[in-house]
Amino acid sequence: MMRKHPNAKPSIVRRLAITVHGVVQGVGLRPFIYNAARAARLSGWVANRSDNVRIEVQGPTDALDAFVDALRNCHPPQAKIDAIDLSKTACRDDPAEMFCIRASVDTGTAVAPRPTIPADLATCEECLKEIFDPAARRYKYPFTNCTNCGPRWSIIHALPYDRPRTSMARFTMCPDGRAEYENPADRRFHAQPIACPRCGPTLKLLDNHGKETAVGPAALDAAAEAVLAGRIVAIKGLGGFQLLADATNAEAVAELRRRKQRPDRPFALMMPSLDEVRRRCEVSEKEALALASTESPIMLLRSCEPSHQPSPKGRGGFIATAVAPSNPYLGVMLPYTPLHHLLMAAICRPIICTSGNLAEEPMAITTEEAIERLGAIADVLLTHDRPIVRPVDDSIVRIFSDGVQLLRRARGYAPLPIGLGFPCPTVLAVGGHLKHTVALALGRVRETHHAQVILSPHVGDLIHVRSVEVHRRAVCDLVEFFEATPDVVACDLHPDYASTRYAEALSAEWEVPLVRVQHHHAHVAACMAEHRLEDKVLGFAWDGTGYGADGTVWGGEAILCEGAEFTRVGHLRTFALPGGEKAAEEPRRSALGLLFEIMGDDATKYAAGWFKPAELNALLSLLNKKVNSPRTSSMGRLFDAVAALCGLLRLSSFEGQAAMALEFAADKDETDAYPLPISADTPAVADWEPLIRAVLADLDSGVPIGRIGGRFHNALADMALSAAKSVGYEQIVLSGGCFQNAILTERVRASLSKAGFLVYTHRQVPPGDGGIALGQLAVAAWKNTWPLAASQPVTEQKHVSRHPG
Secondary structure (H helix, E strand, C coil): CCCCCCCCCCCEEEEEEEEEEEECCCCCCCHHHHHHHHHHCCEEEEEEEECCCCEEEEEEEEHHHHHHHHHHHHHCCCCCCEEEEEEEECCCCCCCCEEECCEEECCCCCCCCCCCCCCCCCHHHHHHHHHHHCCCCCCCCCCCCEEECCCCCECCCCCCCHHHHHHCCCCHHHHHHHHHHCCCCCCCCCCCCCCCCCCCCCCEEEECCCCCCECHHHHHHHHHHHHCCCCEEEECCCCCCCEEEECHHHHHHHHHHHHHCCCCCCCCCEEHHHHHHHHCCCCCCHHHHHHHCCCCCCCEEECCCCCCCCCCCCCCCCCCCCCCCCCCEEEECCCCCCCHHHHHHHHCCEEEEEEEECCCCCCCCCHHHHHHHCCCCCCEEEEECEEEEEECCCCCCEEECCEEEEEEEECCCCCCCEEEECCCCCEECCCCCCCCCCCEECCCHHHHHHHEEEEECCCCCCCCCCHHHHHHHHHHHHHHHHHCCEEEEEEECCCCCCCHHHHHHHHHHHHHCCEECCCHHHHHHHHHHHHHHCEEEEEEEEEEEECCCCCCCCEEEEEEECCCCEEEEEEECCCEEEHHHHHHHHHHHHHHHHHHHHHHHHHHHHHCCEEECCHHHHHHHHHHCCCCCEECCCCHHHHHHHHCCCCCCCCCCCCCCCHHHHHHHHHCCCCCCCCCEECCCCEECCCCCCHHHHHHHHHCCCCHHHHHHHHHHHHHHHHHHHHHHCCCCCCEEEEEEHHHHHHHHHHHHHHHHHHEEEEEEECCCCHHHHHHHHHHHHHHHHHCCCCCCCCCCCCCCCCCCCCCC
């Protein structure tokens, strides 16, 4: 035993009070802290609170310094620590005190809960090994998890994060499970959702009328056999029901499309392994890392299988073309729960794994809902008895040259907070109309002086009564979960959106201000909030539709933004949409509107083959009389029109279908660009007429569609550069649904960057309407920012919940 140097000074004993802020619950942080303190022979305790993790720790100064350093730099990977507050406190003279994990502290209404828990986490490697190990207690158990993986946001009712506050409360741990839970050396030490075959949830297989046909492992085997037999299976997944079918069986895919009433929109695929993905798709290293991450999103990957191929059955069979019709990309994910892993091991081929709903309805999350709503779609249902607290759909991402871009923010990403970078009141933003999300800013944060924004998982389009109900539940869920007292409500400027009407009702009920935010201003503001941009920004907001400040339909906008204020400095030349919103479903109507603007009734020269004679005459009558033909500056409708002129698509079954067809057809090597001049007016107008005349001339000359598509995309990049040079501001934001187009985004960004502009695109929220709520919230926050200097302390306030009625 080493003896101390006789002149060594005795180490000073101190006691620290430590508060850890951030995503710090449900990530194994308390077990980590416990083991680190015990290893250093420190005394004290750790406990979850509604808004943080609290520690008191005592010991020699050098050991405390090492402990704090480990907390900062060696914490579990899923923990996202925003701040660590340290203060000295009185030492306890108790030689028997051992470091322990105390019961969680519910702070009640004194302090509102903070965003301290992670999103749901994909299965970790250790749990994956267990479920395929015949000697393991959890062999083939579909609800296996630990501190590093498993359900979180989809099962929690309230904070602090403890089992009694989750949907696992109904399952009492067996002695073996309790031993793991209480063993500091076990990776399930204080893992709240843990379960095993003796004490956890159980699978059941039902027919489509709800009659039970199998239980446990037999239910899983029967479900896999049903998929292999070409049947459609509904399974209760992590955050809702999903519909499964054999992706290599053309008949099964066609039947799923017929029953689900989804004629063309691509289906998502689940593949058994990364090797299988690489066999069927082009996969970069960045894409492989994202696929295998704890977020485990759906990744858009270019297929490397031959197109228009037959679909032989079996593991080596091609993916049916009807999975993603006329689309060179596949939406692919890997199994992310033990249930998915076990199913894929039994099926051994790619399967469709799509949301459990009919057409545009929301996902079913209860077995009763699934029987009622999916009974006509699925042949059998694989369900279980662990309740889903809130719906969480799969996220969708795409890799661009500068990183991951979210196209749908849900599982794996929500509810991770987005920092605003400034203090603000508590703001609720209810979103727009399509690809809906809800946002809540938790202001008055004493420890950082910065507000944090919680964005709900993807809700969907508010075009169905059930979707409107889910939207309202999402609002209630955020407000009640975080015990928030909104000071401001924000919504879209459109007066007839269901979300707007709900915001008006909440504002009146709570007697708080209502901030109406113009749609494209919200797009740009969302990207500004992500990147914490403060100076003036020129934003290109390009999408299909948005209610303009002048009451017309906007969509091809250049707007100058500075905080809560914006100025429209440019837009596309407007044109009429015969039949109004119907044009979004019929690109041929947008094309007719453009041609009529140029040549009047002579547009029939091109449009006669697109409509029946009576239809065309009726539409020309609308245009001539200026009846039910709203004018628009929409970039999305310009894409639709060019796609229709090129013969790519004249009728669409989902939003963006025609624009996608034009993107996929475009020749990436084309360097020429069509003319798209900008006027010197205020606001400036980008005149598409020379572009359209050039397209028509190229079509008459037999120029390949790929070159036409390439020249069109290049014209938009040139136009953006001209507009940016004219305005003269360095910071440029690209936002709106059109910037989900990879060719457009890369070419506009490259053109602007080469000219020395600083170009910002979305990273934490989608560029489309899934990011609108964040932008609404940011504008409302800028309008209502509390007059607090960064150096001023913010008084902790008592929160009284306002539950939406």
